[in-house]
Amino acid sequence: MVRINLAKEMETLLGPLYGRALDARARRPVLGDVMADQTVRSIDYPFEQLKITPTLAPSIAARAKHFDDWAGEFIAASPDATVLHLAAGLDARVWRVDPPASVTWFDIDHPEVIDLRRALLPTRDNYHLVGADLTAPDWLDAVPVHGPALVLAEGLTMYLEPQAGHDLFRRLVDHCGHGTLAFDAFNSMGNRMQQRHGGLRRTGATLRWGIDDPHELERVDPRLRLTDSLSALYAPGANRIALRFRIMAVLVSPFPPLRNIGRYLRYAF
Numbered sequence: 001m002v003r004i005n006l007a008k009e010m011e012t013l014l015g016p017l018y019g020r021a022l023d024a025r026a027r028r029p030v031l032g033d034v035m036a037d038q039t040v041r042s043i044d045y046p047f048e049q050l051k052i053t054p055t056l057a058p059s060i061a062a063r064a065k066h067f068d069d070w071a072g073e074f075i076a077a078s079p080d081a082t083v084l085h086l087a088a089g090l091d092a093r094v095w096r097v098d099p100p101a102s103v104t105w106f107d108i109d110h111p112e113v114i115d116l117r118r119a120l121l122p123t124r125d126n127y128h129l130v131g132a133d134l135t136a137p138d139w140l141d142a143v144p145v146h147g148p149a150l151v152l153a154e155g156l157t158m159y160l161e162p163q164a165g166h167d168l169f170r171r172l173v174d175h176c177g178h179g180t181l182a183f184d185a186f187n188s189m190g191n192r193m194q195q196r197h198g199g200l201r202r203t204g205a206t207l208r209w210g211i212d213d214p215h216e217l218e219r220v221d222p223r224l225r226l227t228d229s230l231s232a233l234y235a236p237g238a239n240r241i242a243l244r245f246r247i248m249a250v251l252v253s254p255f256p257p258l259r260n261i262g263r264y265l266r267y268a269f
Helices: 008-025 036-041 058-075 095-097 111-120 161-178 188-197 198-203 216-220 241-254
Strands: 082-086 104-109 126-132 151-153 179-186 224-233 264-266
Touching: 008 036, 008 058, 008 111, 008 198, 058 095, 058 151, 058 179, 058 264, 082 095, 082 161, 104 111, 111 126, 111 241, 126 224, 161 216, 179 188, 188 198, 216 224
Parallel strands: 082 104, 082 151, 104 126, 151 179
Antiparallel strands: 179 264, 224 264
């Protein structure tokens, strides 16, 4: 068993991992990530304290599947792509998407997290790990980009200061040249609501950047062009989430701040 000793924002990676594992154990899984379940069973950690339940797990799995699908769509159109998976945590996305050998894939996270990936997850061809603080200016030097670039950032932006997020995305566009940026975001109300979640409070992490207007990034860097802005409550696959969340989606649909608590965003550059 591998013991976990991560601080604050890094520890939050365990919540989505556990959600994907619980989904894999379900009779009708949304994602079916067996590697997540195997990883959880290899870790010495009190996962129950994260307050991730079998009822919540389908929502976590649906989010992961959405970004898997976007990745698969991009790779099908650009089989020579470079994928930068930011804040990869212990996500087995590269195995779920299973890109061809012509795709170069980088999983990037804090060095402590990358050490855990090396201990818990296998390797594969044309797959690379980069340990770095994403807000530092020089980590991209270790990431050569060939062909169109897909930048994925699931569960990252809300933990960044807004200025740090703006600077990160500008550096990515500078470095990658052309491609697609895809990530999820909470709005300000979503950050306030999520900050009260018992599992998040346990880690001591703070949510900082709420994106109320998806066009914010176009103003920050005109090279970014918003192509998709989907509410997580109504995105494809949301019909598989728990009934109480589907009922909530119907009830809040007339109220934009509630309807758009969480979004899936995609930009071309």
